Amino acid sequence: MTSQDAAASAKPAPKDPWELPDVSGLVVGVLGGTGDQGRGLAYRLARGGQQVIIGSRAAERAETAAAELGLGIRGLDNAGCARESDIVIVAVPWDGHAKTLTALRTELAGKLVVDCVNPLGFDKQGAYALVPEEGSAAQQAAALLPDSRVTAAFHHLSAVLLQDPEVTEIPTDVMVLGEDRADCETVQALAQRIPGMRGVFAGRLRNAHQVESLVANLISVNRRYKAHAGVRLTDI
Numbered sequence: 001m002t003s004q005d006a007a008a009s010a011k012p013a014p015k016d017p018w019e020l021p022d023v024s025g026l027v028v029g030v031l032g033g034t035g036d037q038g039r040g041l042a043y044r045l046a047r048g049g050q051q052v053i054i055g056s057r058a059a060e061r062a063e064t065a066a067a068e069l070g071l072g073i074r075g076l077d078n079a080g081c082a083r084e085s086d087i088v089i090v091a092v093p094w095d096g097h098a099k100t101l102t103a104l105r106t107e108l109a110g111k112l113v114v115d116c117v118n119p120l121g122f123d124k125q126g127a128y129a130l131v132p133e134e135g136s137a138a139q140q141a142a143a144l145l146p147d148s149r150v151t152a153a154f155h156h157l158s159a160v161l162l163q164d165p166e167v168t169e170i171p172t173d174v175m176v177l178g179e180d181r182a183d184c185e186t187v188q189a190l191a192q193r194i195p196g197m198r199g200v201f202a203g204r205l206r207n208a209h210q211v212e213s214l215v216a217n218l219i220s221v222n223r224r225y226k227a228h229a230g231v232r233l234t235d236i
């Protein structure tokens, strides 16, 4: 064996990018979980076996939504939801994003935060992407939550499909962005708790803007084809 061969054989084999952690024991909270997207994600993840807590600005609204969805889902106010969860999905409208996260900075410290907010405007011509001062909703979250681990994912899912109990599989890719590879893998694994979904690492948060913005295009697709379009990445 040459010294080069020896050096190569000493290197650990590259990790299989599809090898993802077991997330089945993690509690997932959904801020704004009383809305369409939050309810849909809560329902799908709970149906996949995850422990889920719906958060709301009003605990009673969260309790009502949780009772309607069943599957052992609990409802708390947003602060309680953040405190009791390991992973916290942010599913509030862009308008309330900064205010919600600023108020929950303490509760979200040390948590894995998953932002799925798409900053969009709507006019007579349809949906269009807004450009947040920080670059994207996810970057705004990272700036407001210095003690949390912020990722971005679940932007392109249809809340209609998520909430439809007749739909057994949602065959789509979930683009996951973040600064820390292990955190992204946790979120990828979470996406894969939903039958049909594949979690795909899609870069760092500085590239979240175009992922969030793509929803404006999906809305145009959905209007033109009367569909609930998602994304599929090819050749991986």
Ligand SMILES: NC(=O)c1ccc[n+]([C@@H]2O[C@H](COP(=O)([O-])OP(=O)(O)OC[C@H]3O[C@@H](n4cnc5c(N)ncnc54)[C@H](OP(=O)(O)O)[C@@H]3O)[C@@H](O)[C@H]2O)c1
Residues within 6 Å of the ligand: 031, 032, 033, 034, 035, 036, 037, 038, 055, 056, 057, 058, 061, 062, 090, 091, 092, 093, 094, 095, 096, 097, 099, 100, 116, 117, 118, 119, 154, 155, 156, 157, 158, 159, 160
């Ligand atoms: N709908 C979709 O298909 C979809 C898909 C992918 C991503 N998203 C993203 O997910 C987020 C939620 O979408 P959605 O359609 O579920 O929105 P939504 O129904 O308008 O709002 C979700 C929940 O957020 C809370 N909320 C409303 N205004 C708020 C404010 N100003 N501050 C804090 N909380 C507020 C409300 O819950 P409480 O009143 O109970 O607090 C509401 O039920 C959006 O950012 C959207 O871009 C949506």
